[in-house]
Amino acid sequence: MKIFYDQEGDILEVQFTLGEPDKRTGISLSEQITVFCDSTFQNALGFTALAYSKLLSLPESDLDELSLAPKNIQDKIKKLISCSPLNRFLNVTSDKIGLEDVRISELVMH
Numbered sequence: 001m002k003i004f005y006d007q008e009g010d011i012l013e014v015q016f017t018l019g020e021p022d023k024r025t026g027i028s029l030s031e032q033i034t035v036f037c038d039s040t041f042q043n044a045l046g047f048t049a050l051a052y053s054k055l056l057s058l059p060e061s062d063l064d065e066l067s068l069a070p071k072n073i074q075d076k077i078k079k080l081i082s083c084s085p086l087n088r089f090l091n092v093t094s095d096k097i098g099l100e101d102v103r104i105s106e107l108v109m110h
Contacts, residue, residue, distance in 0.1 A: 062097075
């Protein structure tokens, strides 16, 4: 796992694995959060959060971007988010998403 944080831009990027470049896809959950996975939506490759510190201070945000995707893709992405490793960082309810404030030491111990 690789974690990158751009303090000036307030952007958090987490990579679980790179995957094959031609079989990667990104799905926007909201204006600030994009999840990257394989093209079958079975394996999480990482995610990017824009305005990360602001998102941490909010209870939850709408899944407004994900709601634009076809229902079968929405279901696959919600299932993917509910499993490790994404569920360590993202908390999704039926139509809302929140970020977990995870400490690096917690990630190393798992």
